[in-house]
Amino acid sequence: MVLVSTEDLVDVVIIGAGISGIGAAYRIRERNPGTSFVILERRERIGGTWDLFRYPGVRSDSSIFTLCLPYEPWTGRARVADGDEIREYLVDTARKYGIDSHIRFRHHVISADWDSSTDTWTVTADEDGTPRTYRSRFVFFGSGYYNYDDGYTPDFAGVETFAGTLVHPQHWPQDLDYTGKKMVVIGSGATAMSLVPALTERAGQVTLLQRTPTYLISAASRSRFVDVVTKVLPRRLAHPIIRFNMALLEGVLWLLARKTPPVLKWALRQTAVRNLPSGYDVDTHFKPPYQPWDQRLCLIPDADLYGQISAGRVEMVTDRIDHFDATGIALQSGAHLDADIIVTATGLQLQALGGVRISLDGVEIKPTDRFVYKAHMLEDVPNLFWCVGYTNASWTLRADMTARATAKLLAHMADRGVTHAYPHRGDEPLAEKSAWDIQAGYVLRSPHALPRSGTKRPWNVRQNYFADALDYRFDRIEESMVFGRAGERVPLAG
Structure with a gap:
């Protein structure tokens, strides 16, 4: 599976050095030893959300024991942790497992373009005003679900x-x-x-x-x-x-x-x-x-x-x-x-895949036009993974499941000797529902800001950790999936 272990040519580009990105790096390497990866982080420090939000009192809004990573125990005893404590935990975890040396800070990812002739992604980032390009077999988006640049503020009169x-x-x-x-x-x-x-x-x-x-x-x-x-x-x-x-x-x-x-x-x-x-x-x-x-x-x-x-x-x-x-x-x-x-404190603005421009063979696609497969891949988009948590439970419960599913697919592809994989639903009509079934203001303001969800598996984005965990345990990895090798053109129609 390994391509070349250099700075600009790796197996996996991971976008974001928060809980999702750190967790993805650990799981991918755990199941696929020797896989090369780089984490591109826009900010100057590890932490993601827990580095961005620095207001007084910032803390976990679910149990820290489910928000922490399953393989790295939380050493405190309080149910809720301060934002600084969570960030320090992520820094220590990344250092402990040697993940921190793979992080490139101040890298703002602008675009990702898939080349079906070579089955590689070209990821373009801005590093302090200088364009940087990375090529990889896979891209993992651990960039969250909201706009980091702008929170939501209503147009208050006066x-x-x-x-x-x-x-x-x-x-x-x-x-x-x-x-x-x-x-x-x-x-x-x-x-x-x-x-x-x-x-x-x-x-x-x-x-x-x-x-x-x-x-x-x-x-x-x-x-x-x-x-x-x-x-x-x-x-x-x-x-x-x-x-x-x-x-x-x-x-x-x-x-x-x-x-x-x-x-x-x-x-x-x-x-x-x-x-x-x-x-x-x-x-x-x-x-x-x-x-x-x-x-x-x-x-x-x-x-x-x-x-x-x-x-x-x-x-x-x-x-x-x-x-x-x-x-x-x-x-x-x-x-x-x-x-x-x-x-x-009027909320967030939803944003899919960190606002990164996605294209297949030079043709731009809109992630919001695509259905989500098993809550972590987009239909007809090869070798791309997106991590998003639950609305009714800890973020990390699904983030870790997504990371393990990604690592599992990489191993499966290596065993079969294929170089691309993408979910495909065919021409059968698919009933649609909201990917997030809550009535929060930031969801209602932008009902089409996230990729689409069907009503039946594997295209149904559920908000049920235990059902998803059971589904993952008995997962049929080839269900609704297309596998192939470089040169076989990927469908552009959603």
């Missing part, structure tokens, strides 16, 4: 008149001094819920302004189960047990939300009532108009947001913005929120 500081969490200024300041955070998602409690440590006043409430789920930051298992078992044995237990809990919670929503809504409301002051208007601020898991549940460890509200350090406001003015925000109710700093 925003240009605001005399204070306007910040989006995706680009948090590291020199921002908010000590004693009046701060308004706009949003109701995971970013806002983790940011607000952290701001109270220095800010003079913090107001959380939301248009619509979200479901909040509180869990103890420390798990007795984790404490017991790590105490009686070696870390290597304890880790898979803890990981499975946490994944199971997340899966049961999601199933409960979908099958018996009134039960979960009652339980979440009771948690709010117990942790907020007597008589607090829970239903105005914490009773969403939709069902649980129509949008992702927000995790608040140890009910920290409720605690800050009870202590008088956070004010909740549920209202709609009329316009900005020089001193803050005028609301449709007629109220006004004074602010020195306004934080727009």
Whole structure:
């Protein structure tokens, strides 16, 4: 399988040095020893999302025991980890397994073009203004699902008149001094819920302004189960047990939300009532108009947001913005929120394959026009893999499955002596559904920003880890796949 172990000619180009990219490198080399690879990372450090987001309080929004990699145990005992801790974990993991020496930083990938006469990809990147070209047999996209350059900020009327500081969490200024300041955070998602409690440590006043409430789920930051298992078992044995237990809990919670929503809504409301002051208007601020898991549940460890509200350090406001003015925000109710700093925690912008231009034999294709095969390949696109996580569980659960499936296909192709493989669905009509079945704003704003999903396997992008894990265990690797050798033209029609 190995081509030439040089900088610009490798077996696999991996795009992104976050959880997905580091995990792909490990799994590919584990199953295919001797395979050459390079990781092209746009930023200056390892970490991906966990390097990009540097706002106060940034943390995992699912259990760190499922977010970490299955072969590298998390050594802490808290369920949730800070962003810096996660990034350091990835740095240590990459160093431990010798992956860090394969990373090329400050490489912004611009395009990837497939040549069917040689069955190779030509990947073009910009390195500090200098074009760099890499050729490879395979390309693995570990670049996530959103636009790293631009977060989403609505077109607020009068925003240009605001005399204070306007910040989006995706680009948090590291020199921002908010000590004693009046701060308004706009949003109701995971970013806002983790940011607000952290701001109270220095800010003079913090107001959380939301248009619509979200479901909040509180869990103890420390798990007795984790404490017991790590105490009686070696870390290597304890880790898979803890990981499975946490994944199971997340899966049961999601199933409960979908099958018996009134039960979960009652339980979440009771948690709010117990942790907020007597008589607090829970239903105005914490009773969403939709069902649980129509949008992702927000995790608040140890009910920290409720605690800050009870202590008088956070004010909740549920209202709609009329316009900005020089001193803050005028609301449709007629109220006004004074602010020195306004934080727009208003979401992400979806983007497939990091915005990289993809072409086959010089003909550009749109990934968003293609159906997804087994959640990690695109129809009629050879030797290309895309990693995207679950909406209702930890990102890494699917990321690791994708990495193992990629490594498995590479080994299968080497055994058969073929040089390209791509999924093909033929001419049979395929019913379509949304690849992401949640009603989050960033999904609703861009319903066609991601590749397409069918309703039946292997073209169905499911949000069910346990079903996918079972499917992977009994996977038929040649199902709906076309294998061949260089010179056999790949179909361009989707």
